[in-house]
Amino acid sequence: MATRAAAATLTAATSSLLGRSPSLRSHSLRVPRQVPPQRFVRHVASSANEEAAARAAAATADTGGPTIFDKIVSKEIPSSVVYEDDKVLAFRDINPQAPVHVLVIPKVRDGLTGLSKAEPRHAEILGQLLYAAKVVAEKEGLANGYRVVINDGAEGCQSVYHLHLHVLGGRQLKWPPG
């Protein structure tokens, strides 16, 4: 109901604007497509668990304590490594969201619990991570395109507080993301 009323108001305002301004009449106005409210509610419900997990993780984000990724770097926990050099490790995500889903991390966290904690001294490793993401995409054969994502903080749905880039591909990805 509220959406219909808002649309009616917008239509009235648009008509009135077009009627008064001949210069605008020749241009097509782009009115943003409306997301059906029910679809939005369903999406919110399906991602509620991830959001709760992200909020819980954020509460302990900056303790500086080790995360699961430290154990992956030290090989205490096994992972499927895709690429490795002296600074960077890339391994397959345990919960893949696409046929190819690889995480690219700095081997030494050095305060980078998330991108928002980056300082000028981190610029070099940030570049190395991004370049490693490109190498991973090539190695994985993502010649038709891919996406690189960094989730930051609770609203970004970050769950592990050791900076990581997600490299996603192997299917047609949608935009905008949820």
Ligand code: DGP
């Ligand atoms: P994010 O939500 O952006 O913080 O992503 C964290 C990712 O880490 C998530 O997609 C799942 C992945 N992950 C968590 N634990 C493990 C693990 O033990 N092994 C692997 N390979 N991936 C993990």
